[in-house]
Amino acid sequence: MFGKNPIRPPVAGDGEVLEVKHIFPTLQGEGPFVGQPSVFVRLGGCNLACIFCDTEFEDYRSMELSELLAQVKALSLNDEGAWVRRLVVITGGEPLRQNIVPLCEALIGAGFKVQIETNGTLFRPLPESVSIICSPKNTGGGYFPIRGDLLPKVQAFKFIVSKHDALYQKVGDVGQAGFSIPVYIQPMDEYDPQRNAENLAYAKELAMRHGYILSLQTHKILGIE
Numbered sequence: 001m002f003g004k005n006p007i008r009p010p011v012a013g014d015g016e017v018l019e020v021k022h023i024f025p026t027l028q029g030e031g032p033f034v035g036q037p038s039v040f041v042r043l044g045g046c047n048l049a050c051i052f053c054d055t056e057f058e059d060y061r062s063m064e065l066s067e068l069l070a071q072v073k074a075l076s077l078n079d080e081g082a083w084v085r086r087l088v089v090i091t092g093g094e095p096l097r098q099n100i101v102p103l104c105e106a107l108i109g110a111g112f113k114v115q116i117e118t119n120g121t122l123f124r125p126l127p128e129s130v131s132i133i134c135s136p137k138n139t140g141g142g143y144f145p146i147r148g149d150l151l152p153k154v155q156a157f158k159f160i161v162s163k164h165d166a167l168y169q170k171v172g173d174v175g176q177a178g179f180s181i182p183v184y185i186q187p188m189d190e191y192d193p194q195r196n197a198e199n200l201a202y203a204k205e206l207a208m209r210h211g212y213i214l215s216l217q218t219h220k221i222l223g224i225e
C-alpha cells in the first residue's frame with residue numbers, strides 16, 4: 001500500500017485456485033451499490049502501485065475455489081441463517097490480475113450479484129451480468145489507458161480527486177463519454193483531517209459544476225472494513 005507494494009503481473013491459470021487476501025461481510029461503502037449488504041472478496045496483488053493506495057493486499061494465501069465459495073456462502077447468511085448478503089464484491093489489489101471467470105460464474109449460478117472493482121488496465125471475459133466499476137489511475141503522464149475491450153462493459157467510473165495532488169485535480173478523459181458511462185468522484189483520503197476536508201469540499205464543487213456523482217467512503221465513516 002501507499003505505492004510500496006511490489007508490482008505483480010497478471011497470472012495465468014484456470015481459476016480453480018486464487019490468491020486471496022481476505023473474505024469478509026460488510027456494507028458496500030462506495031459507488032453505485034453503496035449501502036448494500038455484501039461479502040467482499042479481496043484478492044492478493046496489484047499490477048500498479050499508487051501512492052495513495054489505502055489497501056493492504058499483499059498478505060495473501062492460495063485458496064481453492066470450492067473453499068472460497070463455501071466461505072462466501074457462509075458469510076452471506078445472518079445469525080438466523082437467512083440469506084441477507086446477495087452482493088459479492090471482488091476487489092483487490094487488482095482482481096483481473098487473476099482468472100476470476102470461474103468464480104464469477106459460480107457466484108452468479110448460486111444467485112449472487114457480482115461487482116468487481118478494477119483499475120481498468122487488464123481484461124478477462126467475465127459473464128455479462130457482472131457489474132464492472134473502474135477507478136482509473138494516473139501514471140504522472142496521464143491516466144493509464146482503459147482496455148478497449150473492457151471500456152464498453154464498464155458500468156461506472158470512479159475517479160479519485162484531490163485538491164492537493166496535481167495528478168488528481170480533475171476527471172480525465174478515458175473514453176467514458178463515448179459510452180455514456182456515469183462518473184463518480186471520490187475525495188482522496190490523505191489521512192489528514194484538514195486535507196481531507198479540503199478534498200471533500202473540492203469534490204463537492206466538481207460534482208456541482210460538472211454533474212459528477214459524489215461518492216464518499218461510507219465504510220470509513222461507519223468505522224467498518
Ligand code: SF4
Pocket residue numbers: 046047048049050052053054055092093094119137
Ligand atoms: S490500482 Fe488500486 S489496489 Fe492497485 S495500487 Fe492502485 S489503488 Fe491500490
